[in-house]
Amino acid sequence: MESFQMAKDNTPLSLTQNFIVPESNRPQLSKVSTLDSIPIIDLSTPSQFLLDKITQACEEYGFFHIINHGVPQNLCKRMLTAISDLFKLPHQERETFVEYAKEINKLMGTLFGLISQSLGLEKNCLQRKLGEKPRLKAQANFYPPCPDPELTLGLSVHTDLPALTVLMQSDEVSGLQVIKDGKWIDVKPVPHSFVINLGDQLQVLSNGRYKSVHHRAVTNKMLGRISVAMFYGPNINTWIGPIEELVDEEHPAVYRRYKFSEFLDEFARQEGTRRRVKEAFQISYDHGICSSSTP
Numbered sequence: 002m003e004s005f006q007m008a009k010d011n012t013p014l015s016l017t018q019n020f021i022v023p024e025s026n027r028p029q030l031s032k033v034s035t036l037d038s039i040p041i042i043d044l045s046t047p048s049q050f051l052l053d054k055i056t057q058a059c060e061e062y063g064f065f066h067i068i069n070h071g072v073p074q075n076l077c078k079r080m081l082t083a084i085s086d087l088f089k090l091p092h093q094e095r096e097t098f099v100e101y102a103k104e105i106n107k108l109m110g111t112l113f114g115l116i117s118q119s120l121g122l123e124k125n126c127l128q129r130k131l132g133e134k135p136r137l138k139a140q141a142n143f144y145p146p147c148p149d150p151e152l153t154l155g156l157s158v159h160t161d162l163p164a165l166t167v168l169m170q171s172d173e174v175s176g177l178q179v180i181k182d183g184k185w186i187d188v189k190p191v192p193h194s195f196v197i198n199l200g201d202q203l204q205v206l207s208n209g210r211y212k213s214v215h216h217r218a219v220t221n222k223m224l225g226r227i228s229v230a231m232f233y234g235p236n237i238n239t240w241i242g243p244i245e246e247l248v249d250e251e252h253p254a255v256y257r258r259y260k261f262s263e264f265l266d267e268f269a270r271q272e273g274t275r276r277r278v279k280e281a282f283q284i285s286y287d288h289g290i291c292s293s294s295t296p
């Protein structure tokens with residue numbers, strides 16, 4: 002579906018009516034903070050320092066950049082070009098896709114190890130909980146330049162439903178924004194970095210200690226933007242719930258256990274609403290009675 006009417010020289014003429022969002026959902030770009038940003042973590046720093054940084058980033062932002070991540074720069078560049086071509090051509094550059102997916106899968110292994118340790122768990126704990134046949138899904142996003150970025154959103158406000166996202170964005174153009182302390186902050190591209198964010202399943206596994214944070218993508222007048230997200234999540238038959246080591250008297254289970262298929266069903270059920278999927282699996286401890294809030 003074309004979101005814009007394009008002139009011959011590829012400049013957008015006007016935003017088509019169906020992409021204009023209601024006033025209450027508009028991005029209010031002048032209110033977005035450009036002073037704050039998500040942390041940048043150097044994966045090559047010595048281990049305890051690195052773990053402290055990861056703990057802090059996961060607790061405070063649920064988002065961070067990683068640099069010195071070991072994924073070849075040239076492969077990242079080829080991947081962005083391949084994705085860019087994909088939007089122009091029907092034909093896929095398969096080899097680059099497969100090679101990229103393999104590298105990112107490896108990187109996800111490293112990140113899950115670090116995040117597990119940052120929670121005080123064994124290195125392989127999170128990946129073990131996410132099951133033997135995880136789902137790795139790629140999503141390519143293309144945001145054409147837009148004549149009026151105030152009237153629309155490139156990608157509406159959401160949290161990522163799986164466990165972990167590795168996002169590569171084009172170096173020149175920003176558009177990703179993240180909620181921090183009730184305010185939108187801009188995630189300016191950091192060259193040769195990936196943006197990492199935690200998904201809903203990680204929030205549940207960590208018993209709410211780490212957050213799957215709301216984010217959105219906005220457009221801009223001048224330049225188109227590309228991003229490539231890789232999501233790592235469980236398969237539909239995997240049971241997800243707070244990890245036992247993270248539950249005690251002081252930290253009672255925030256969520257009940259569920260099969261991932263149930264989570265997906267709930268997600269589908271909430272189509273068309275401002276989704277609150279995790280909340281449906283929350284345990285309520287009101288009046289000393291413990292009950293799940295799922296209908």
Ligand SMILES: O=C(O)CCC(=O)C(=O)O
Nearest residue numbers: 140142161177218228230
């Ligand atoms: O384009 C972006 O930066 C955001 C992408 C995103 O949030 C997603 O694909 O889930």
Ligand SMILES: [Fe+2]
Nearest residue numbers: 159160161216
């Ligand atoms: Fe997302």
